[in-house]
Amino acid sequence: MRPFKYTRATDVAAAAKTVSTNREAAFLAGGTNLLDLMKEGVAKPSELVDISGLAFSKIRSSGNVISIGSTAKNSDTANHALIRRNFPMLSQAILAGASAQIRNMATNGGNLMQRTRCTYFYDVNMPCNKREPGSGCGAMEGINKGHAIFGWSDKCIATNPSDMSVALMALDAVVKVSGADKKQRSIAFADFHRLPGDTPEKDNTLEPGEMITSIDIPMSSAGMAANSYYLKVRDRASYAFALVSVAAAFEIKGGSVAKARVALGSVSHKPWRCDQAEKLLTGKSLKDLNDASLRAAVDAELMDAKPLEHNGYKVELARRAMVLAFKRALKSEVVA
Amino acid sequence: MSEEKTVKNRKNKFIGENVNRIDGIFKVTGTARFATDWPVANVAYAVIAKAATAAGTISGIDSAAAEKAPGVIGVITHKNAPKLTPAGNLSGGSVLQDAKIEFFGQHSAVVVAETFEQAQAAAEMIKFTYAKAEARVNFDELIKTAQKSPSPARADVVRGDFEKAYSAAEHKLDAVYETPIEHHQPMEPHSTIAMWEGDNLTIYNPSQVVMGMRGAMATVFGLKPEQVRVITPHIGGGFGAKGGAWGNTALAAMAAKVVKRPVKLALTRQQMVNSVGLRQKNVQRMRLGADATGKLAAIAHETSTHTGTTSQFVEGCGDVSAMTYAVPNSLISYKTTAMNVISPTFVRGPGKAPGSFALECAIDELAYSLKMDPIEFRLKNEPDKDPANGRPWSSRSVVECLRRGSEMFGWKNRKMEPRQVRNGEFLVGSGVAVGSYPARQQGTSAIAKLTRKGTDVEATVELAASDLGTGTHTILAQIAAETLDLPISRISVKIGDSSLPPAAGSVGSVGAASFSNAVSEVCLQCISELQARSPKSSGPSDPVPVNVAELMSEANLTEFQTRVDARPPAQAGQYSSHSFNANFAEVWVNEQTGMIRVNRMVAVTGAGRILNPKTTRSQILGGCIWGIGMALHEESILDPRWGNFVTRTFADYHIPVNLDIGTIDVAFVAEEDKIVNKLGVKGVGEVGIVGVAAAVANAVFNATGKRIRKLPITPDKLM
Amino acid sequence: MSDNFPELVDELTADEAELLEEVLSDLGESRRKFIGQSSTAVLGAVVLQFLAKRTALAGEEMAEFVPLGDEQAVKVSFRVNDAAKSVSVDSRMTLLDALREKLALTGTKKGCDHGQCGACTVMMDGRRVLSCLTLTAQCEGRSVTTIEGVAKGDVLHPMQTAFIKHDGFQCGFCTPGQICSAIGLMHEARNGELSYVSKDMRKTAASITLSDEEIRERMSGNLCRCGAYPNIVAAIREVHTGKATDPMAVIFDMSKEGSDATV
Ligand SMILES: Cc1cc2nc3c(=O)[nH]c(=O)nc-3n(C[C@H](O)[C@H](O)[C@H](O)COP(=O)(O)OP(=O)(O)OC[C@H]3O[C@@H](n4cnc5c(N)ncnc54)[C@H](O)[C@@H]3O)c2cc1C
Ligand code: SF4
Ligand code: FES
Numbered sequence A: 001m002r003p004f005k006y007t008r009a010t011d012v013a014a015a016a017k018t019v020s021t022n023r024e025a026a027f028l029a030g031g032t033n034l035l036d037l038m039k040e041g042v043a044k045p046s047e048l049v050d051i052s053g054l055a056f057s058k059i060r061s062s063g064n065v066i067s068i069g070s071t072a073k074n075s076d077t078a079n080h081a082l083i084r085r086n087f088p089m090l091s092q093a094i095l096a097g098a099s100a101q102i103r104n105m106a107t108n109g110g111n112l113m114q115r116t117r118c119t120y121f122y123d124v125n126m127p128c129n130k131r132e133p134g135s136g137c138g139a140m141e142g143i144n145k146g147h148a149i150f151g152w153s154d155k156c157i158a159t160n161p162s163d164m165s166v167a168l169m170a171l172d173a174v175v176k177v178s179g180a181d182k183k184q185r186s187i188a189f190a191d192f193h194r195l196p197g198d199t200p201e202k203d204n205t206l207e208p209g210e211m212i213t214s215i216d217i218p219m220s221s222a223g224m225a226a227n228s229y230y231l232k233v234r235d236r237a238s239y240a241f242a243l244v245s246v247a248a249a250f251e252i253k254g255g256s257v258a259k260a261r262v263a264l265g266s267v268s269h270k271p272w273r274c275d276q277a278e279k280l281l282t283g284k285s286l287k288d289l290n291d292a293s294l295r296a297a298v299d300a301e302l303m304d305a306k307p308l309e310h311n312g313y314k315v316e317l318a319r320r321a322m323v324l325a326f327k328r329a330l331k332s333e334v335v336a
Numbered sequence B: 001m002s003e004e005k006t007v008k009n010r011k012n013k014f015i016g017e018n019v020n021r022i023d024g025i026f027k028v029t030g031t032a033r034f035a036t037d038w039p040v041a042n043v044a045y046a047v048i049a050k051a052a053t054a055a056g057t058i059s060g061i062d063s064a065a066a067e068k069a070p071g072v073i074g075v076i077t078h079k080n081a082p083k084l085t086p087a088g089n090l091s092g093g094s095v096l097q098d099a100k101i102e103f104f105g106q107h108s109a110v111v112v113a114e115t116f117e118q119a120q121a122a123a124e125m126i127k128f129t130y131a132k133a134e135a136r137v138n139f140d141e142l143i144k145t146a147q148k149s150p151s152p153a154r155a156d157v158v159r160g161d162f163e164k165a166y167s168a169a170e171h172k173l174d175a176v177y178e179t180p181i182e183h184h185q186p187m188e189p190h191s192t193i194a195m196w197e198g199d200n201l202t203i204y205n206p207s208q209v210v211m212g213m214r215g216a217m218a219t220v221f222g223l224k225p226e227q228v229r230v231i232t233p234h235i236g237g238g239f240g241a242k243g244g245a246w247g248n249t250a251l252a253a254m255a256a257k258v259v260k261r262p263v264k265l266a267l268t269r270q271q272m273v274n275s276v277g278l279r280q281k282n283v284q285r286m287r288l289g290a291d292a293t294g295k296l297a298a299i300a301h302e303t304s305t306h307t308g309t310t311s312q313f314v315e316g317c318g319d320v321s322a323m324t325y326a327v328p329n330s331l332i333s334y335k336t337t338a339m340n341v342i343s344p345t346f347v348r349g350p351g352k353a354p355g356s357f358a359l360e361c362a363i364d365e366l367a368y369s370l371k372m373d374p375i376e377f378r379l380k381n382e383p384d385k386d387p388a389n390g391r392p393w394s395s396r397s398v399v400e401c402l403r404r405g406s407e408m409f410g411w412k413n414r415k416m417e418p419r420q421v422r423n424g425e426f427l428v429g430s431g432v433a434v435g436s437y438p439a440r441q442q443g444t445s446a447i448a449k450l451t452r453k454g455t456d457v458e459a460t461v462e463l464a465a466s467d468l469g470t471g472t473h474t475i476l477a478q479i480a481a482e483t484l485d486l487p488i489s490r491i492s493v494k495i496g497d498s499s500l501p502p503a504a505g506s507v508g509s510v511g512a513a514s515f516s517n518a519v520s521e522v523c524l525q526c527i528s529e530l531q532a533r534s535p536k537s538s539g540p541s542d543p544v545p546v547n548v549a550e551l552m553s554e555a556n557l558t559e560f561q562t563r564v565d566a567r568p569p570a571q572a573g574q575y576s577s578h579s580f581n582a583n584f585a586e587v588w589v590n591e592q593t594g595m596i597r598v599n600r601m602v603a604v605t606g607a608g609r610i611l612n613p614k615t616t617r618s619q620i621l622g623g624c625i626w627g628i629g630m631a632l633h634e635e636s637i638l639d640p641r642w643g644n645f646v647t648r649t650f651a652d653y654h655i656p657v658n659l660d661i662g663t664i665d666v667a668f669v670a671e672e673d674k675i676v677n678k679l680g681v682k683g684v685g686e687v688g689i690v691g692v693a694a695a696v697a698n699a700v701f702n703a704t705g706k707r708i709r710k711l712p713i714t715p716d717k718l719m
Numbered sequence C: 001m002s003d004n005f006p007e008l009v010d011e012l013t014a015d016e017a018e019l020l021e022e023v024l025s026d027l028g029e030s031r032r033k034f035i036g037q038s039s040t041a042v043l044g045a046v047v048l049q050f051l052a053k054r055t056a057l058a059g060e061e062m063a064e065f066v067p068l069g070d071e072q073a074v075k076v077s078f079r080v081n082d083a084a085k086s087v088s089v090d091s092r093m094t095l096l097d098a099l100r101e102k103l104a105l106t107g108t109k110k111g112c113d114h115g116q117c118g119a120c121t122v123m124m125d126g127r128r129v130l131s132c133l134t135l136t137a138q139c140e141g142r143s144v145t146t147i148e149g150v151a152k153g154d155v156l157h158p159m160q161t162a163f164i165k166h167d168g169f170q171c172g173f174c175t176p177g178q179i180c181s182a183i184g185l186m187h188e189a190r191n192g193e194l195s196y197v198s199k200d201m202r203k204t205a206a207s208i209t210l211s212d213e214e215i216r217e218r219m220s221g222n223l224c225r226c227g228a229y230p231n232i233v234a235a236i237r238e239v240h241t242g243k244a245t246d247p248m249a250v251i252f253d254m255s256k257e258g259s260d261a262t263v
């Protein structure tokens, strides 16, 4: 690890300024991803601006949104009464990630910003366009069991590993950011992470120096609280990244699906929103929800999947996991 | 020396009791010292830089930046390294003796600096250029041209006429079972503090074989063995990886010599995958033939595997097929191909663990095709003597293990046909498999020292044994206390130091038998020698009650010590001695996600005398969990283009976590083995894992109807 | 809790005897006094006095430490096992390395250095965290408790006692992390915090009693390669529920035991 300067930020604008002017500077929140990458030699910041002391650690209700502070810890977020009551699927998704110790350290902003777990990205001896643009993609012709089946490019086939983000995608969250010039913007969750295209080094649409201040979830999504589920499938029972994960949430009104939100994790460079499936499920009467109809919705979504050499299983796994997540979310509402 | 197998008439009874670990207090307070925990003044920090190519030579090294980096006090490469005498796994490349590269991640430089951070940063700055040679790293391709193993230990073993019996057999099975490369990954990465005083070397280094490490360092540095001292009272797990000497230890000593200061060198977790050996990938073709009644007529166990390029080590997968069942016609063979990987070595249950996966799944498959209960099938083929060599068993408890286990497990409720039991989203299935591991005692010396103050006697037993979590400290204290009839609090156990009397290693399940017999003998000898000196005593008369305090005071002694060089009993070689087990697993398979949980297991073991059921049970639990990891999680993958492992970290190389493990019941069957050694102790370190993966895989078949012959059984394989 | 295991016996290994000798001479005591005192409580007390002493001493050593070379130095004031520390460290130095290499608190272990094993678990302001992914610089104003500091005065923490009774370790390398993690887990359960296997996220409770499945999930961030998991669960269950169990018990009726697989 190269030497770096460590400073504790006291105000957002100054911190943002430092990071936007020094391209080698980075925000440090919980450190659970950044430090790991620095030890691997993947990240080499010359300066770390510790933002954990900034006043973004609150989770509160404001108007028609629940606003989740970017420096609030993952564990505090998952356990917060407002989240548990309104967005239990988010609690589940956060708790499905990492370990208790890591969740006690990790922040929400950091969680959204965490980088791919692609093993070639992590090993500096390997080619990787995301780590070193132009060096080639080690995974493309390599071992790609964990890689994307949607939205990949010939430059990068990595997946986004965040569990939390999959739930936030399904909950129609909005990411609030603040830049060096104190300019604030709101980014719809679907626009926050990006597909690799020709620039896989960019995971998201933040500008240099922009800092996430909060993640806002509309209260309208709370209508799905009773019928939501986050399912994570992995190679061991816990403390492992997903092979495939599903966030499924439904609002049931008068015996039918008034609203359906579905997202898949670990299948693409970004959390994968399943519009096709949502469309097919919305408006369905509960009594028409059975294995066949759920499966039809899922199949429509997976038609465009493009598996690679080693990850063909993900298509079938996603298919089954989605149906299972739907059933767990709908609980007694479905008879099938 | 007393002929008694054990002592009698003692007030202090510890042998066979559930004594808590005597070193437990230190382990729960963080005061047990592992290698890098020793406070050593003026220590410098070393970090290894590794090769990023799998074959060829280092053609250039740019270390200028590293040498100038802050805090750096030494950069060692093959260009300036002191000349050593490579031996064994300390092959030339691994200790910087030449430019040759044998595998991806071979040690290529050592950087020493004032702090760890500085050494690590400087190590990153070294740039190597390579003259690359074609690397042999694509297993699937290489295995096609594998040749008979040149190792004499792996020559064909032929009994009867396999081909003839097999082709005549009514029921046949021909299937291929595959196990991947696995890593030991003990929780304590290999790490060393090395220091020189003149030409004498002291290393704090986790070593399963204390004297072996001393010998290896002496050879490599051209020293007399007495000039090397290895200190290793606690070892943070080893599982075979800390049995031999690997380059890292020699490099620590080399670095200390170069910078003339004590040096601390710990491998990183990522470096573990290509520094300390591995379990090779095995492709095992099994052919079994049986008659209509389920009597086995023929068995062939043909293993195709790889070695490293610098060693011919091949684990003996076929061993289990030679001795587990009574089969008149058998063939065991090995084909190997050399690969540019770190040399394969012993890993928990060497040979037997992967071998039993193949054999015990094959047995299950054949039993199923015969519509026979797999336990009944096994009982039918139970051998009355060791089929491998015709020798009588010193004791054998497979039948008893199976009987006891099936009772505990409730085997009678198991359905023979798969997919019969469902619980909500889960398919439930049960499987069984047996295992065994040879039991041996090896020569071990020990000293017992007694000191007396009034009527109070304290005893210390000293031997260069090791404790890697196996409970050596505790069982030796138990034996000494009971034999000398003293409270256990009066016993000190000094082990893990090569300046003590030479002992066997904690490898191949020889540790407990070798150490405990030596300590038992030295304590008995104490008594008989004291009795001989005591004017009142009528000579050696154990087993009558002894009072060492009285004996010492009669002989007017305040200090006494004696030593034995214990040897295995002569008759042991005429028998076949093994530990045995039966493993039962119940798996719950989520039919949709393919995630598998071993919800409960029963492991019944026959391993002679159990010195401490509590610590022994723990070792069996460990074996079961290793077996579950082998069945469901563990797999190391080489990228066939470059020969690097893509499974370098604990995030990529999965071992079981707490939630993967359900309830495990452990039981021991009483085995009184008067032949294997005086105390009748076999070992449990290895046997615990043998058969477990097969029990799990058989249970997965019973649950799902899917026979997975390629480990690990991950969700993708059930799609 | 120590009442629960009358059969406990302790003795020192050579190095530990040496270490104890060193401590005791510091404390003006002789080891002899403790020989024959075979209860954990007494021996524990000695070890704990030693730890207190070591922690105090560590402060003095630390004050001397200035990073060598041009590295960026950071000044940090924090508490370690209830003692105030004010140190200047290389900005790259993790809390784990500061504890081990500078504060002589080697109980905390480095199993992976990348957040993937839990061996380095310590408590920060009462919550379990990983010291290998924490920069010392991030500890300003914080209070850190390591394995050396979990006992209260002269008495072992019940979790330490339970780990001994239930043989919750083999090699012992993961143990400091397991114990710190288990203590953290108890706090979390008392606060009614959830895990992924909790049945209902929406149901809130002040404090929850954990099933074995819950304990397993919540301890899954601590790898144990020796495979002590069932014993670790037994130790935690005993402390968490207050019900003493037989460490050698065979479960037999496991149909009930296994029934809550959730993933
Ligand atoms: C062993 C292990 C297992 C894990 N398993 C999982 C898992 O199963 N599922 C899962 O989802 N995650 C998992 N994680 C990842 C973990 O959730 C993330 O590391 C964590 O959420 C990152 O948060 P942090 O605060 O520590 O971020 P940091 O490491 O501090 O920062 C990460 C990145 O985000 C940037 N950043 C931080 N805060 C902000 C902000 N407010 N605005 C802009 N940029 C910011 C930093 O500059 C840095 O680039 C695992 C991690 C480890 C080490
Ligand atoms: S998939 Fe993306 S992250 Fe992985 S090696 Fe290719 S470019 Fe790098
Ligand atoms: S050393 Fe920190 S998690 Fe492994």
Ligand code: FES
Pocket: B187, B236, B237, B469, C168, C169, C170, C171, C172, C173, C174, C175, C223, C224, C225, C226, C227, C228
């Ligand atoms: S006790 Fe050895 S790793 Fe847990």
